[in-house]
Amino acid sequence: MESAHTIQDKISMSEHAVISVVSSTRTCLVTSEELPKDELVRFVIGPDNSVVPDLAQNLPGRGLWVKAAREPIATAARKNLFSKAAKASVRADANLADLVETLLRKRCFDFMGLARGAGLAVLGQNQVEASLRARQLALFLLANDASDEPGNLEHITEYRCFTRIELGVTFGYDQIVYAGFKAHSLTEKLKIELARLEKMAASHHVQQGNG
DSSP states (O other), rough: OOOHHHHHHHHHHHHHHHHHHHHTTTEOOOTEEEGGGGEEEEEEOOOOSSSETTSSSSSSSSOEEESHHHHHHHHHHHHHHHHHHHSOOOOOTTTHHHHHEEEEHHHHHHHHHHHHHHOOEEHHHHHHHHHHTTOOOOOOEEOTTTOOOOOOOTSSEEEOSSOOOHHHHHSSSSSSSEEEOOHHHHHHHHHHHHHHHHHHTTTOOEEEEOO
C-alpha cells in the first residue's frame, strides 16, 4: 500500500506535468486553436504601436500569438485582429506574412551556419547518401530545384525549402544540393524553424520520417 507521502509526490508530479503542458501552448488569435508555441508565431507591440514579429519568443511585452501559417497571419493583419487582442490601436504591416517568412528564412540560415560550425552538417551527394545509409542523420535538406532525391529517406525528416544557390551561399560554396545534419539540439531547433517556414511558404515540400 502506498504511503500518503508517495501519493502526494505523484499528485505533485501530475500537477507539474499539467502546468508544463499549459505553459508550452498558446491560443491563436485568429483560429482560436490551442497549439504548441513551436507551431505559432509570437508578436509584440513596439514602442511606435506597430506589430513586431518575435520569432525567438523572448521580446518584452505581452505576446500575441498566431498560427505559423500564411493565411492566419495575413488575416490577422488584414482584419486588424491585433488591435482587438491588444485592446489598443496598433498597426500591422499589410505584408506581415511576407516579413515573417523572410525572418524565418534568415533564422534557418543562421541555425544552419551554427550547425556547420559545430560539425553537425554533412554536405554533398556522396557524403549525404553514405550517411543516410548508415542512419547517421536526423535531418535532410534537398535543394528545391534538384531533379531527383536519394532513397533511404523513410527514417528521416526531409525539407525542400531552399534553392541550391541559397544552400551554397549558406555553407560557403557556389551551390549545394544535398545537406544533412546529425542529431543535436541545434538540429532540433533548425527543424522547428523549417517546419514553421514550410507552413509559411505554400509551394514548399516536406516529408516527415516515420521514425
